[in-house]
Amino acid sequence: MDFKELFRPGILATRPYSPGKPISEVKRELGLDSVVKLASNENPEGPLPSVIDAVQNAALELNRYPDAACYELTQAVAHDLGVAPECLLFGNGSNEVIDMFIRALVSPGENVVFAHPSFIVYPLTCGVHFETGRMIPLDGDDRHDLPAMAAAVDEHTKLVIVCNPNNPTGTYNTAAEFETFMAAIPDTVIVLVDEAYYEYVTATDYPQTIPMMDAHPNLVIARTFSKIHSLAGLRVGYAVAHPDLIAELHKTREPFNVNSLSQAAALAVVREKAETKARAQRNREWLDSLSAELKALGLEITPSQTNFILVRCDGNANELTKQLLAKGVIVRPMSAFGLGDGAIRISVGLPEENARCIEALKEILV
Ligand SMILES: Cc1ncc(COP(=O)(O)O)c(C=O)c1O
Numbered sequence: 373m374d375f376k377e378l379f380r381p382g383i384l385a386t387r388p389y390s391p392g393k394p395i396s397e398v399k400r401e402l403g404l405d406s407v408v409k410l411a412s413n414e415n416p417e418g419p420l421p422s423v424i425d426a427v428q429n430a431a432l433e434l435n436r437y438p439d440a441a442c443y444e445l446t447q448a449v450a451h452d453l454g455v456a457p458e459c460l461l462f463g464n465g466s467n468e469v470i471d472m473f474i475r476a477l478v479s480p481g482e483n484v485v486f487a488h489p490s491f492i493v494y495p496l497t498c499g500v501h502f503e504t505g506r507m508i509p510l511d512g513d514d515r516h517d518l519p520a521m522a523a524a525v526d527e528h529t530k531l532v533i534v535c536n537p538n539n540p541t542g543t544y545n546t547a548a549e550f551e552t553f554m555a556a557i558p559d560t561v562i563v564l565v566d567e568a569y570y571e572y573v574t575a576t577d578y579p580q581t582i583p584m585m586d587a588h589p590n591l592v593i594a595r596t597f598s599k600i601h602s603l604a605g606l607r608v609g610y611a612v613a614h615p616d617l618i619a620e621l622h623k624t625r626e627p628f629n630v631n632s633l634s635q636a637a638a639l640a641v642v643r644e645k646a647e648t649k650a651r652a653q654r655n656r657e658w659l660d661s662l663s664a665e666l667k668a669l670g671l672e673i674t675p676s677q678t679n680f681i682l683v684r685c686d687g688n689a690n691e692l693t694k695q696l697l698a699k700g701v702i703v704r705p706m707s708a709f710g711l712g713d714g715a716i717r718i719s720v721g722l723p724e725e726n727a728r729c730i731e732a733l734k735e736i737l738v
Contacts, residue, residue, distance in 0.1 A: 386499040389492065390708050393697075404700045408725040411704040413539065413569075413680045415602040416721045417651055423603070423640045430636035438632035445635050448642045449610065453582055458615035461622065462630045466568055466596040466609025470533070471497050473564055473592065473611070476624045477530045478502055485524045486533040487516045489540060489709045491566060494533050514541040514674050514682070518553040525561055532557060535566045537573060540709050540717045542676025547579035554588050562617070564592040568609075569678040571600035571652050578677070582612060589614045597634075599679065600651055601641045606634040655679050655720055662718070662726045669733055680719045682706070689713045692736065699732040 376384055392411030399407050419427075442462045450457040463469035474497050478484055481504075486494045488507035498505035508524050511517040516534055525532060534553075537544040545553075550565075557563055565581050581593050596609035608630055611618070641648070663681055666673050672684040685692050690713050693705040706715040718729060 426640035
C-alpha cells in the first residue's frame with residue numbers, strides 16, 4: 373500500500389517546515405560545549421520572574437482543562453488595545469491563528485495573495501490545504517510591493533497576507549502605502565496583517581492598523597507573545613478582527629487550543645509594560661551595533677525594523693552557515709525562504725552572543 377496516494381495533492385507537494393536548529397542538537401552533533409542560537413528570531417532575554425511565578429502557580433491545576441475562552445487574557449489584551457473582547461481570537465502561536473484563517477476562508481479554486489520572500493508558513497499552509505498561494509515578489513528595496521499585490525487580487529482571492537515588518541527582510545511598508553493599499557482592496561477580501569515584530573518597530577511612519585479597523589472591517593491583525601514577550605516556547609498568539617469574523621473563526625478552533633500555562637504566562641507578561649518597552653529599546657541598541665559590525669566586515673545587510681538582520685552573501689550562504697555552525701553559532705540559511713544560496717538571517721542576540729557571531733565571521737571572512 374502506498375499511503376501517499378491517500379493524501380491530498382497539496383500535501384504531497386509541500387516540504388515540511390524546517391526550523392532553526394536547536395542548541396542541544398548542535399552541541400550533540402558537533403561535540404561543542406557552548407553554542408549560541410541566532411536563528412529563530414527569539415528574544416535572547418529569558419522569561420521574567422513574574423512569568424515564571426505565574427506558570428508555577430498555574431501548574432498546580434494541571435489536572436484541569438484550560439479556560440477554553442482565554443477569558444482573563446482576552447480581557448487584559450482587549451483593554452490594552454482598546455478593542456472589544458469579541459474582537460480577539462487566541463491561538464497556539466500566531467501560526468495557528470494564520471492557519472485557522474486560511475482553513476476557514478479558502479476553498480479549493482480560491483487563492484491567497486502574499487509576498488515572496490516572506491514568512492514560509494504562508495506558502496506552506498496554503499499548499500497543505502488547497503495549493504492556492506499566489507506569491508508576489510518584493511520590490512527593489514526588499515519591501516512588499518503593495519500595488520502589485522493589490523493588482524494580483526482577482527474574483528477568486530479570499531485573503532491577502534501582509535507581513536509588516538517582513539520576515540526575512542526586516543523591512544516595512546509605511547502608513548501611507550498601507551492606507552492606499554487598503555483603499556484598493558475590495559471589502560469582500562480579508563487582509564491579514566502579520567505584525568509578529570510590531571513591538572520592535574521604531575519607524576514613525578509605520579502603520580497603526582488597529583485604528584483602521586473601523587473603516588476597514590475586512591482588516592485582521594495577527595500578533596504574538598513569541599517575540600518581544602519572550603514566550604516562544606509556550607506558543608501564544610492572537611488575531612484582532614471584526615467580531616463577526618472572530619465568531620465564525622471560533623467554530624474552527626480546537627476546543628482548548630491555548631494551554632493553561634501559556635494563558636497564565638501571557639497574562640503575567642501583559643502586566644510588564646515597562647520591561648517590554650525596555651526590551652524593545654535594548655533590542656534596538658543591539659541591532660544597531662550588530663548591523664554596524666556586519667557592515668564593517670563588508671557584508672551587505674538590509675536595514676531592519678525587527679530583531680533580525682538579512683545578510684546577503686553572494687552564493688555562499690549555505691557554506692557560511694556551516695562554517696558558523698562549526699564555531700558554535702547557529703544562523704538561518706535562507707534557502708527554505710526561496711533565497712537559494714544568496715542570504716543568511718541573523719537574529720539579534722545578547723551582546724556577548726552577537727560578539728561571538730562577529731568574531732566567528734571575522735575568522736571565516738577576513
Ligand atoms: C512573520 C511571522 N509571523 C508569525 C510567526 C509565528 O509566531 P508564533 O510563534 O506566534 O507562531 C513568526 C515566527 O517566526 C513570524 O516570523
